[in-house]
Amino acid sequence: MIAVFFMKRDTQTIEKQENSVGLVETKYYTFAEPPDRLKLISGKELGPITLAYETYGTLNKDRSNAILILHALSGSAHAAGCHSPQDRHPGWWDNYIGPGKAFDTKRYFVICSNVIGGCSGSTGPSSINPETGKPYALDFPVITIQDMVNAQYHLIKHLGIDCLLAVTGGSMGGMQALAWSISYPQMVKSVIAIATSALLSAQGIAFNEVGRQAIINDPNWKSGNYYGSWPPDSGLSLARMIGHITYLSEKHMHMKFGRRFQNPEFNSADFRTEFMVESYLHYQGVKFVTRFDANSYLYITKAIDFFDLETEYGGSLMKAFEKVRSNFLIISFTSDWLYPSAMSKDIVRALRRNGKNVIYTDIETDLGHDAFLIENPVLERNISNFLKSEFEKIGLP
Amino acid sequence: MKTYTKIGYDLVVKLIPENSRVLDLGCGSGDLLVMLQKIKKVKGAGVEISEEGVSKCVEKGLYCYQGDIDEGLMDYRDNSFDYVILNQTIQSTKRPRYVLKEIMRIGKKSIISFPNFAYIYARYQLLFQGKIPKNILFPFEWYESPNIHQLSIKDFEEFCAENNYTILKKFHFNIHGSSDSKVVKIFPNLFAQYGFFLLNGEKPPAKGGISSQPV
Numbered sequence: 001m002i003a004v005f006f007m008k009r010d011t012q013t014i015e016k017q018e019n020s021v022g023l024v025e026t027k028y029y030t031f032a033e034p035p036d037r038l039k040l041i042s043g044k045e046l047g048p049i050t051l052a053y054e055t056y057g058t059l060n061k062d063r064s065n066a067i068l069i070l071h072a073l074s075g076s077a078h079a080a081g082c083h084s085p086q087d088r089h090p091g092w093w094d095n096y097i098g099p100g101k102a103f104d105t106k107r108y109f110v111i112c113s114n115v116i117g118g119c120s121g122s123t124g125p126s127s128i129n130p131e132t133g134k135p136y137a138l139d140f141p142v143i144t145i146q147d148m149v150n151a152q153y154h155l156i157k158h159l160g161i162d163c164l165l166a167v168t169g170g171s172m173g174g175m176q177a178l179a180w181s182i183s184y185p186q187m188v189k190s191v192i193a194i195a196t197s198a199l200l201s202a203q204g205i206a207f208n209e210v211g212r213q214a215i216i217n218d219p220n221w222k223s224g225n226y227y228g229s230w231p232p233d234s235g236l237s238l239a240r241m242i243g244h245i246t247y248l249s250e251k252h253m254h255m256k257f258g259r260r261f262q263n264p265e266f267n268s269a270d271f272r273t274e275f276m277v278e279s280y281l282h283y284q285g286v287k288f289v290t291r292f293d294a295n296s297y298l299y300i301t302k303a304i305d306f307f308d309l310e311t312e313y314g315g316s317l318m319k320a321f322e323k324v325r326s327n328f329l330i331i332s333f334t335s336d337w338l339y340p341s342a343m344s345k346d347i348v349r350a351l352r353r354n355g356k357n358v359i360y361t362d363i364e365t366d367l368g369h370d371a372f373l374i375e376n377p378v379l380e381r382n383i384s385n386f387l388k389s390e391f392e393k394i395g396l397p
Numbered sequence: 398m399k400t401y402t403k404i405g406y407d408l409v410v411k412l413i414p415e416n417s418r419v420l421d422l423g424c425g426s427g428d429l430l431v432m433l434q435k436i437k438k439v440k441g442a443g444v445e446i447s448e449e450g451v452s453k454c455v456e457k458g459l460y461c462y463q464g465d466i467d468e469g470l471m472d473y474r475d476n477s478f479d480y481v482i483l484n485q486t487i488q489s490t491k492r493p494r495y496v497l498k499e500i501m502r503i504g505k506k507s508i509i510s511f512p513n514f515a516y517i518y519a520r521y522q523l524l525f526q527g528k529i530p531k532n533i534l535f536p537f538e539w540y541e542s543p544n545i546h547q548l549s550i551k552d553f554e555e556f557c558a559e560n561n562y563t564i565l566k567k568f569h570f571n572i573h574g575s576s577d578s579k580v581v582k583i584f585p586n587l588f589a590q591y592g593f594f595l596l597n598g599e600k601p602p603a604k605g606g607i608s609s610q611p612v
Contacts, residue, residue: 327460329455345464348462348472349472352462352472352473353472353473353474355474355477357442357460358460358462359451359454359455359459359460359461359462360451360461360462360463360464361448361451361452361455361463362448362463363448364448378448378452381452381455381456382451382452382455385452385455385456385458386455388458389455389457389458392458393458
């Protein structure tokens, strides 16, 4: 019954395969081998570190067409294409990455890596701690958005790229993109930051905390030491359900589900799932636990909460962007209440005060925060045109 | 109804020196900025209220901010542009006084051009037809016009005098053909369709950096 929502999506995927990057595989890069561990913002050191990554398209002779894609909270290195011919779920940004798409793999070399702290191939709390031979669990050090970026820097260098045509991402991916432009100004030609913010709002932190409490209060969590036993699935799935509410707009949710019933019989005494929206959230929660680690959820949401460029630069966002050299495309969505348009405008204003080249557009949509993951012709056109002109500006076709 | 496009573009292009830094307020699809980039190699930026306009600007490789001119100017530093252009837009801003003040602050020079409400045909329509002028300059019905602050050339001159804004040049004009401008020198407030002013906004650098706040 639940699967009904997604059957439509699957058939769409099959139809679109002609502009897909096709079969892809995840690769791995390990660095920061002891004693050369990566120094984290917390002062602690981590190593060795493995980053899972995928690439699409071909790096040109001048190595000037590389684009780094940065994923959001629950994303992975698998941004486009499929892992097997039977795979019906392409990468998380397949709508935008592929031949002829916004990130046109005929022109650009596209890289996406899983963040440190993640659980899709990169080193995170579920990875084996070489000192103990057991998963890190809560011995994994606290990580920040900056740490994610610093780790990606090693991957980009490893790939032989000195300068990225663009760094881009939505939500937490946008935060990383901003951090990239600030930390490595020489390496970033342009930034496309979508539905993001220079700092998370109190409301955003509040929702993240409710999600974390759902995990922590699951008896299976066991202070994070659940590896090898039953994981805190109900806590993690509840966290995901809460998250999903924040990714949609009230209007879109109502349009999509209305008050329609999943199970038509009227008997609420057993509190079974009755409305379609309930069923949808349950499905999202259940689906999520099969691919995500609860401890990773805790670490990554904390990293998002702690991200605050304003405080980091003495209370001035303008100061944060003083030394950036990139050109910016900043995009928000009118119905996004988790990362509202005003937050994107704050970034734009700080950039303008510094006299930087910046494009800002507030795309009209009812789809809420998650709009960047869904096909949107305006978003696609803006990304594609911006990249084209930025690429031309470095004197290449 | 027939409408003009590219109103006064030829005058703006002629006036702006090469390699200037230009801000076009209400830049629409960015055509004027593209012309300026091609002919005068300016470094341009735009502000445009519509999502569609911004998308077209991005297509042309321009840097453009989607926003309301009435709100979006305070971020720019004093004298940060050689020229600020407000072409056929002042009459539709919510707070023209504030917008002008900000333009004078952020631009060393500014070009302000607008349809002249005292143009003879507009006077005729009001006087003899007893109706709000609707013509090639003001192609809207009264109930759907974006032109909420109509003004004449004389109004603007008085406004500049009151606010101590120095007028450097005036090229009030009529349109010939589809977009060529012909400057009107005799009784422009009566015979010119459009007012066209070059103002001097240059001032000694302010000590506090970004100063102005919305009034």
